[in-house]
Structures are given as C-alpha cells and as structure tokens.
Amino acid sequence: VNTESTYLSKAEQLDREDPLSSYREQFTPPDPGLIYLDGNSLGRLPVRTAESLHEVVTEQWGNSLIRGWGEGWMDLPRRLGDKIALLIGAEPGEVLVCDGTSINLYKLVMAAMEHQEGRRRILSDELNFPSDLHVLQGIVHQLGPGYELDLIRSRDGMCIDFDSVRDATDKKTALLTFTHTYYKSSFVQDMAGITALAHEKGAMVLWDLSHSVGSVPVDLKTCRADLAIGCTYKYLNGGPGSTAFLYVRRDLQKKLQQPIWGWLGSKDPFQFGTLYEPAENIRRFLVGTPPILSMSAIEPALDLHLEAGIYALREKSLRQSEFLIEMFENWPAGLGFTLGSPRSAGRRGSHVVLRHPEAAAITEALIGPPEDRVIVIPDFRAPDNIRLGIAPLYNSYKDIYTGMQRIREVVESKEYLKNR
C-alpha cells in the first residue's frame, strides 16, 4: 500500500521530470498557498496577457484610436480563429472567434435547420450543458409545430453510449449535437463514430468543444465534422467571459446562412449598403463589431498552447489525472467518494469528478479554510460532484497532491460539517 509520503515524493519526482514544467512560470501566481483546480471553469492569467492587454489599452485604443481597426483589430476574429484551428484539427479560414458560445450555437443550429429543410428533428442528450439544451429548446419553440428536440438518456448518469445514439438517429433527424467533453462527468464522446453515423443517415453534426479545446486534442478534419463551437475562458485562459469561437467546415460555408445578419457578416461592410449580402466565406458567420479588449486577451494564451503542443498537453493531463485517481483509489473506502468520471483515460477529458453526498459542504470547506490551511479551489456541481480541473499548462503534480491531501483532511477531520 502506498503511503501519503510516497505520493508526495512521487509528485515531486514527476514535477522534476515534467517537460512542460517551465510553462507554470508563464502564469501570474495567485496568493501563495492557493491551489487552483478550476482551470476547466476559468483558466488562470498568463503573465504576457497582462502586459499585452496594457499595450492594447494604452497604445492601440489610447493612441491609434479609430485607426486601430485598420491596424489589426478587424482581423482578430479570423487571426485568433486560425490559431484555434491548429488545436482542433481545422484549417485556416474555418474558425472564427466571435460572440458567446450560446449565441454561436444558436447561429449555427439555425443555419443547419434551414439547410436541412424537411428534417425537423434535433437530437442531443440529457447530459449536455444546460445552456446548449436551453438554446435548442428555444430554437424548436421558434421554428414551430413539427420541430422537436429529443434528448438521449444516460444509463449511468456519466456517459452517453454509442448504441443509444445509433438507435435514436433516424431519417427525420436534421442535426445531432453533443458535447465533446462533458461538463459534469468529463466523459469524452466518440466524435469520429457519431459523426460518421450522422452522415450515414443524412444528418449534420455540431460539437461543443468548450471543455476540450486546449486540453483534449480534437480532429475535426479527420472526423469530417460539420460544425463546432466552444469557449475560450476555460483551458484556453482567455479571461472571464472571453469571446467564443465557431467552426464551419469549408465546403459548408457557402451553403449555410446564419440568422443574425449583422454588417460584419456582409460582403463589404464598409460600403454601408442597405441590402445585406453575406460574405462568401467564414466571415458570413460574424455579426457585429468585435470586442477588442476581451479578444486581445485570448491571443497570448493561445500562443502558449501552440508552443507547448496539444499532444504534449494531453499526455501530461492524462498522467496527472491518473496520478489523482491513484491517490483517490488509495483512500480507505474512498473516504465515501465514488469516481464520477470514466475510469478509462481515453474516455476522459482533463477534469476528474469525485462524488460524495457531502460534496457541497466539502467544497465550501476547501475554498474557505482556517487561516493555517491551504485554499483549494475546485468546483461543485449539484447534486454531489466535485470537479477537479487539471490544466496541464500550469498545474503541477504537487498541486494535485496538495489538493487531494487537503480533501482527505477535510473529510477525515469532518471539518466540512460546519458548512452543512
């Protein structure tokens, strides 16, 4: 049996051997003694982002003023999109950074439903992120009688299995839309299999990459995925509420028309013509003026990911989550926890879920400890999930060790009882 001190020296050893360890210094340190295991919700601040944003504000906005639009701002949706494309297996000109995740979902689903005329059924699953499901409900409501949204049930509350998807996909199905890495359980869906299945039945597929991009490699091109969306404030470290992205496979771009006909999606916005004509490429999925401050913050972190390499990041993430799960499996009777994520590394994203009937109170104790104890920030998802996010760019094995030890302490000491 491993003792705790074995895990400590193992963590230190793994940190010494970690080829990505230097990236940790690229992030501004929060208060000492804060262990951040929530990079799957809001990624940390890269040092260069603070510097570069200062320059954007004082030099570009402060001095270039309106001329900034001609000096790079107008190209940001496309320039950032091309960098994200490298992380998700897309090509230049297939990805744009714009608007929010839910808005991009709305735009692409509406476009797909118009294109799939005659088919009126959308298929998703009950474990999809609520905002995605809400947006789909709104679309079905808006499109009116005959349109329906069917949600595949999960057998175990953790995964959606392929057979259920196959059984649920029929010739009336216009669109399948799933999350690639599930927000609650970290389950990774079979993108290649489901995309092929959908195409066989004449349906389109849209993937939400929010919990994958930057930590789990995605290969949209090989899968021939039709559409995708995602956010940039989780593993991508774009900052709170940073601008989202969308992907439309090149051959579909001219066939699809999104519903919000803003001027920056038009062929020649600066003609100021009254009649809308959509741009002939990915730009037609833009709406209005890009939010430059929020968008500029995305680029430095994207560069860090590209430097580190998405496959190296995945390798470290898997090694780290295995280390975490090993520690958990060594806890006596799991301390009352069960694993809320798939045990198989290949079906799991970069966060690990531990379930406990007292998860809410335990999370509270972790975030607000006594003064002589380390602050550990995971997040809680009702009813009983503690999500432990591993961001391989900046989390050390020692972070994981310390976080897990602190969880053990909180549970064994029953310190959490005061938060019930």
Added chain:
Amino acid sequence: VNTESTYLSKAEQLDREDPLSSYREQFTPPDPGLIYLDGNSLGRLPVRTAESLHEVVTEQWGNSLIRGWGEGWMDLPRRLGDKIALLIGAEPGEVLVCDGTSINLYKLVMAAMEHQEGRRRILSDELNFPSDLHVLQGIVHQLGPGYELDLIRSRDGMCIDFDSVRDATDKKTALLTFTHTYYKSSFVQDMAGITALAHEKGAMVLWDLSHSVGSVPVDLKTCRADLAIGCTYKYLNGGPGSTAFLYVRRDLQKKLQQPIWGWLGSKDPFQFGTLYEPAENIRRFLVGTPPILSMSAIEPALDLHLEAGIYALREKSLRQSEFLIEMFENWPAGLGFTLGSPRSAGRRGSHVVLRHPEAAAITEALIGPPEDRVIVIPDFRAPDNIRLGIAPLYNSYKDIYTGMQRIREVVESKEYLKNR
C-alpha cells in the same frame, strides 16, 4: 466678417468659460498634435479606465479567479445597465449591458414580432444604420412568407419626416424601428411623436440609441418607448467593440421572450436544470457569460458622464457644433462644402457633417498630413460625407477651431489632390 483670428480668440475664450473643461484631463492624451474628431465612432480612453482595467486583470482575474463571479462580475450587466438608464431616462432594472448592438436588435425584434402575432410588417427607413437594416432583412427572411420590411424614403437624404412615418404606419404594422440620432447626417428623430403615433396604431417601437447615448439626452420613460438598443464605444468611451446595451420597458419584460435561450437568461442558471424557464425580469434578455474585460472598461467612463451630467454635456455639444457651423458658414462659398446635417440645433446630434465631392481625398489628407502639420481625425462616409464628431467630455473649442482651420488649409492648398 469674422476673420480666422477672431475664431481663434473666441475658441480660447469659450474654453476658458467651459464648465466641463476639467474633464479633458480625465482622458489619456494621444500623440501631441492629434486632433480627434471621431468620438462618435470610437471614444477616447479615460485615464481611470486604464487603471481600473489593470486591477480587473491582475487582481480580479489573476487572484480572485473563479471567485470573481461572486464578487461583482455576475452583476455587471445589470449594474452597468442601471447607470446607462440614468442617461436615457429609463428606470433601474430596465437596461442590461450585454452582447453586441446587432445581436440585441435581433433579440428584441424577434421578441416583439412574436408578441405582435398577426401583424407582420416592420417599418424602418433607408437612412437607418445598415447593420440594423441587415438584421431586419434577416428576420423577415427567417419569419417567412407574409412578413415584410418597409423602408421609408428620405426626401432630402438627411431626414425622415414625421408625415412620412405617419403615412406609412398602418394596422398591419407590428414594429417601427428607427435610429434616434442618424449615423450619417446626425439628424435627431422625433422620439416622442413617433412613439405616440406607433402606440395609437397598436405598433411597438424600438429605438437605436447608438449615436445618442452620452451626448444627446433621451427620455424613454416620458416617451413610453417600448424597446431600445445601443452601443457603448462611441460617446460612452467603453473601448473598441465594447459590449452593447438593451432596454425593455418594465411592464413588457414578462410579456416578451427573446429567441436565444442561453442559461444566464434562465430563472436559476446555477441549478443547471435541463428545462429552460426564463427569468421574470430584465435578466431574461441575457444569453451567456458576460465578457468581463470588455465590460469592466465601460464603467469608469459611464461614471464620468454621470458626474458631468447629460444636460450639461448636451449644452456644451450644441454650443460647440454651433461654433463649428459658424466657422463653416464664414468660409468663402463654403469652400465647396455643403452642410450635411440639419441646421437646427434641436434636430441635430453631436456630430456635424460637411459634404464635399472630394470628401474621401480630403479626409485622407487630414489623417495623413505632412510632418509639420497637425493630424486631424474625422471620418468619411460614402459618397461625400465628412463626419466631425464632437465629444463634449474631451473636445475643446480649440480642437474644433484647429480641425476646421486644417480642413480649410487642405482644401485651399489643394493638398488633397494627391489622394484622389
């Protein structure tokens, strides 16, 4: 006849007497010798914005991390909205800062069209901002057969007169939507008259306040306006592409449902329920996670406007535009220019348009002068408009004098010919 030197001493005198002159120091100075007359397109950077944004990035994002959502971020759409409400005659809880102007237009028009079931006609005018017209075209396309968009023609290319609006409004009209201050001519529409007319015919009204907010007082409450939208990067100095706002009169909020059902518009987003139920107040017009960096930049400038007072700002703006027009009227034969804005101060916003067949080349000469000449930044709008934006918070009378003198020099010297 006034000589140029008379105008110079008059400008200096007016600057000395200007009760708002100290606000000029609240903005970071661009390069010396740059005269910025484009605050109607992108407002300048307030000193405190740069400072406050630095704190948001390093302290809030860098250190509070995910906890930032509980420490003020989540309230930003409403908190900023309540401040904008004070500038446009709305009440607390009637305005939200969120998304982009065109997206907000889309959301509110779609909501209005669903509410006005049975009426299928939208009325606007050919001088409205192209993105607004594009969005309306997209909506009519999407809603399908029977829906129509009618654009009132302008008699003079500058204004839309009340009689035309009255003649065009019928019992089939669901919605009238106009700009309050027109982007090209600066014409200010009769909000009270048109809103009353619309209501008499059972139509709703939506106002685009983009070119008014922060420089022209708006009184939505007294007019009983139904809906409004606007941007925050012009007179409000929120930064390039900063988040937009929307207004929904309180009694309409529960009757209207917008089409993009994102989680932050739902009753209790952090329940993570799969079924969407809209919030019961203005929050139902939210979609997704607010872009905190771009939004935080809006607040310091809003505070400046509230301190200065919108009526004091309007008074200065009118005095400044009268000064500008007086200088123009003193030019021999107008130097070939004609006034592209209404002559009457009450029908004019805070920018003044001068039209000239060589407007494009003249603008180019102003922005890229020889080294020993001042840079003047106005903007050009096809085919022949030079927009001179007056931002009373930071533009001095001397700015206007210098800008106008430089225009005169460029035209009289024919310096612009090299740009033809």
